Amino acid sequence: MYHYLIVGFGVAGFSFMQQLEENQRSFLVLDNHSQRSSRIAGGMYNPIILKRFTPAWKAAEMLPYSLLQFRKAELKYKSKFIHEIDIYRKLASIEEQNNWSVAMDKPVMRDFMHPVTYEKIDGVEAPYGFGVLKGTGIVNVGKVLDEAIKELQKKDLFLRESFDYDQLILHKDHIEYKGIKAKYLVFAEGYGLTNNPFFNYLPLKGTKGEMLMIRTEAKIPYIVKSAAFLAPDVTTPGQYYVGATYHWTDKSNEPTREARQQLEERLSKLLNKKYEVVLQKAGIRPTVQDRRPLAGKHPVYSQLAVLNGMGTRGVILAPSVAKELFEHLELSIPLSPEISIERFPIKNPV
Ligand SMILES: Cc1cc2nc3c(=O)[nH]c(=O)nc-3n(C[C@H](O)[C@H](O)[C@H](O)COP(=O)(O)OP(=O)(O)OC[C@H]3O[C@@H](n4cnc5c(N)ncnc54)[C@H](O)[C@@H]3O)c2cc1C
Structure with missing residues (x-):
């Protein structure tokens, strides 16, 4: 009997597994590679919304814990995952320069935003300069997952397969799945949640995103x-x-010509040197109606839990939300109302 069965191994499933390892709980992971959001994401961590120069929800608060967890992963897997890289926001006008300077003095923002610079960047013209953000960077999430899976496979703790919801048997205080028994089953399926009969009542919208590698x-x-x-x-x-692009109706993981065109158009306004596209990828961000994560126990079957809704900022959010969920399941500490699935009452329980 395991303590936990985790279904889904993107950044959310990985973050929950870290909690289990740190707290010596036994577990088994199942993943079918059907969703790719965590693997194709840029992996950027940046707690500031660069359109409006405002703080993203709880991002600055959660960032230190996120970096701590990925740093621990670096030590465990003896690999480099975190790359500290400043962000240069190209400013489009005098007005934007002023907005940047005003935002820079505000709480939270002042920890990351730095004065406008006219520093030359190869291939990028910026007559109004750049607003500089520090304390930002990239986590190579694909590499984190690959290293973690390698370790789990060595210990026979990872199965590359689809979870078949029909095979789940719910006992009073544990679950059983194809002969595997566990106290809790945690679903971290990303947009795959929409196929989950226990949790698909939650308002996970999904936003397709595409990227190019040049x-x-x-x-x-x-x-x-x-x-x-x-x-x-x-x-x-x-x-x-x-x-990256944002598309709200197409829910496939297939790259499209329209997205490539859109990205190349935007790139042509940014980069004035020749480039070639070497790759195009698409994935579905698990976004929620109210733009907050989804965590908690099923309202009827308390052996089932969900960890999802990381939206556009999985790198920053997943470690903290996974910790809250773990402490909720193990210590009955209430979840923050903003992330608890109790904010979406179930109408017809399966
Ligand atoms: C183009 C793009 C760019 C992005 N850029 C960034 C960025 O720069 N920074 C950032 O923080 N975030 C970014 N994001 C968002 C980020 O990718 C997500 O917030 C995050 O990856 C969600 O992680 P997850 O683990 O919840 O879901 P996923 O990564 O989708 O993982 C879910 C896993 O569950 C598995 N699964 C699903 N159903 C089943 C089943 N029935 N049986 C077995 N396995 C199953 C899937 O195969 C998958 O491996 C970006 C997203 C996209 C698409």
Whole structure:
């Protein structure tokens, strides 16, 4: 009998597993590779919304714990995952320069925002300069997951398969699945949640995102943001990530011509050097109607729990939300109302 069965191993499932390892709880992980959000994400951590120069919800508060958890993972797997990289927000006008300077003096913002600079960046023209953000960077989430899976496979704790909801047997104080018994079953399926008959009553909308990987001779040491992000590929020098699009109706993981066109159009306004596109990828962000994570026990079957809704900021949110869920399940500490699924009452329990 395991303490936990985890279904889904993106950044949410990984973060929950870290809680289990730190607290010596036994577990088994199942993942079918059907969702790719965590693997194709840029992995950027940035607690400031760069459109409006406002703080993202709880991001500055959660960032230190997120970095601590990924740092622990670096030590455990003897690998580098965190890359500290400043963000240069290209400013479009005098008005934006002024807005930047005003926002810079506000609480939270002042910890990250730095004065406007006219520093030259290879291949990028910016007559109004850049607002600089420090304390930001990239977590190579794909590498985190690969390293973690390798370790789990060595211990026979990872199964590459689809969870079949029909095979789940709910006992009073544990679950049983194809002969596997566990006290709790935690679903961290990302957008795959929409196929889960126990939790698909939750308002997970899903927002498709696409990105390009380009190769160029321009040497850009920062993450540059204007209409698109241009970020160094931390694994391959000379390659850059261009992202990302937002699409609310297409729920497939397939790259589209429209998204490529949109990204290239935005890139042409940012980069004035030649480039070639080497890759295009798409995934569905698990976004929620009210833009807050989803965590908690099923209202009827308390052996089932959910960890989802990381939206556009999985890197920053997942470690803290996973910790809250773990402490809720183990110590009965109430979840923050903003992330608890109790805010969405179930109408017809299965
Ligand atoms: C283009 C793009 C760019 C992004 N950029 C950033 C960024 O820069 N920074 C940031 O913080 N966030 C970013 N995000 C958002 C981030 O990717 C998500 O918040 C995060 O990855 C969600 O993680 P998750 O573990 O909840 O879901 P997922 O990563 O989708 O993982 C869910 C896992 O569950 C598995 N699964 C689902 N159903 C089943 C089943 N029935 N049986 C077995 N396994 C199952 C899936 O295969 C998958 O591995 C971006 C997203 C996109 C699409």
